[in-house]
Amino acid sequence: MEGLTKLGINLQSIILYLVNFGILLAVLTKLLYRPIIGYLDRRREEIKNSITEAERLKNEFQKKIDQIHKEKEETHATLRREIEEMKKYTEQKKAEMVKEMELERARLLEQTQHEIEKRKQELIAQAEKKLLELIKKITLDILQNKIPQEVIEESVKDSWQKLKSSIN
Amino acid sequence: MLKALLSSLIKDLLKLLSGHKDFFAASASAREKILESEIPEIAAYFQDYFKEAEGKKVLKDLKNAILFAQKKEPPEGSNGLLKSLADYLSKKFALLLDEKKAPTPKKSHFTKTLAHILNIMDYREISQEIENFIHEIAAVPYTLVQSATHLDLREKNLIRQELQKKESLIFPIFQVNRSLIGGMRIFLAGKTHDESWFYKVNRLNQL
Numbered sequence A: 001m002e003g004l005t006k007l008g009i010n011l012q013s014i015i016l017y018l019v020n021f022g023i024l025l026a027v028l029t030k031l032l033y034r035p036i037i038g039y040l041d042r043r044r045e046e047i048k049n050s051i052t053e054a055e056r057l058k059n060e061f062q063k064k065i066d067q068i069h070k071e072k073e074e075t076h077a078t079l080r081r082e083i084e085e086m087k088k089y090t091e092q093k094k095a096e097m098v099k100e101m102e103l104e105r106a107r108l109l110e111q112t113q114h115e116i117e118k119r120k121q122e123l124i125a126q127a128e129k130k131l132l133e134l135i136k137k138i139t140l141d142i143l144q145n146k147i148p149q150e151v152i153e154e155s156v157k158d159s160w161q162k163l164k165s166s167i168n
Numbered sequence B: 001m002l003k004a005l006l007s008s009l010i011k012d013l014l015k016l017l018s019g020h021k022d023f024f025a026a027s028a029s030a031r032e033k034i035l036e037s038e039i040p041e042i043a044a045y046f047q048d049y050f051k052e053a054e055g056k057k058v059l060k061d062l063k064n065a066i067l068f069a070q071k072k073e074p075p076e077g078s079n080g081l082l083k084s085l086a087d088y089l090s091k092k093f094a095l096l097l098d099e100k101k102a103p104t105p106k107k108s109h110f111t112k113t114l115a116h117i118l119n120i121m122d123y124r125e126i127s128q129e130i131e132n133f134i135h136e137i138a139a140v141p142y143t144l145v146q147s148a149t150h151l152d153l154r155e156k157n158l159i160r161q162e163l164q165k166k167e168s169l170i171f172p173i174f175q176v177n178r179s180l181i182g183g184m185r186i187f188l189a190g191k192t193h194d195e196s197w198f199y200k201v202n203r204l205n206q207l
Helices: A002-007 A011-146 A149-167 B002-019 B028-038 B043-052 B055-069 B080-099 B109-120 B123-138 B153-166 B197-206
Strands: B143-147 B173-176 B184-188 B191-194
Touching (some): B080 B123, B123 B173
């Protein structure tokens, strides 16, 4: 006890300190501890609600995502089907067009060949005609200038013999 | 030319008839002798006509011939006078025309007119007039004979006789066409009979 008195600690002070502490504790409990506890409780409640809400939202979101995924899958499937059909259609049309083009090509080829043949025949006919004209010209020139007069006179007699029978 | 010829013929015939008033009462042989004495050049061609004709018919034919000469009337198809004249022209006169020789004797108006015609007109003009006349009288087709060279008288006569086997009054006109080169061509009754060298060469087109 004397040691404590040397230190300056006495029972009254201690009791005073304890009462003071107690008052402080009470005041703090009332003014601080309870509001804080209340706030913390409210905060916990809020957080709990938030978490619940978040959970709910997460579930809903997940559901939405699942639905979207599902719809996406369905859309993809539809698109794939349509793409497949479009591909088939395109292939079919391509085949038809190729066939038409082949027919048209064959027709044009035939027409061109026919025209070439026709033109060839025309050119041959023209050449033949020109050749005949030239032969006629040469023949007439020879007959007019190179045949003796006696031969011509004889021809008149011969032709009368032929004409006599044709007239009668 | 035709008008002059017909006029001279009619003059000769009228002179004959006025000089022999009993002509139509005479026998066929007597008529023949009268014709040979009055119009010797053409008597042979009028024998058949006058042998059978009566006075009225002859006068009718004469009248038609006069009006035809004056171009007032077409020739009648039954006019034997005009046909006999056509016969003479297509046969006897054709030979004289080829020879460019006037008929003899020249005692009748007709022969004098013929001689005058041969003097003043050329072969082509005379031939054309005769052919037109015969065509009008008897609808005889136009006949043209083209040859590459001149035909002699004998050849012309042969051709004429041959053609007249088909139609007695045919009067072929002969023409030289050097463009034929050789041979001959005949236009007859609208058809062409061509045996010329020119035609044969041109037929090369049909080879």
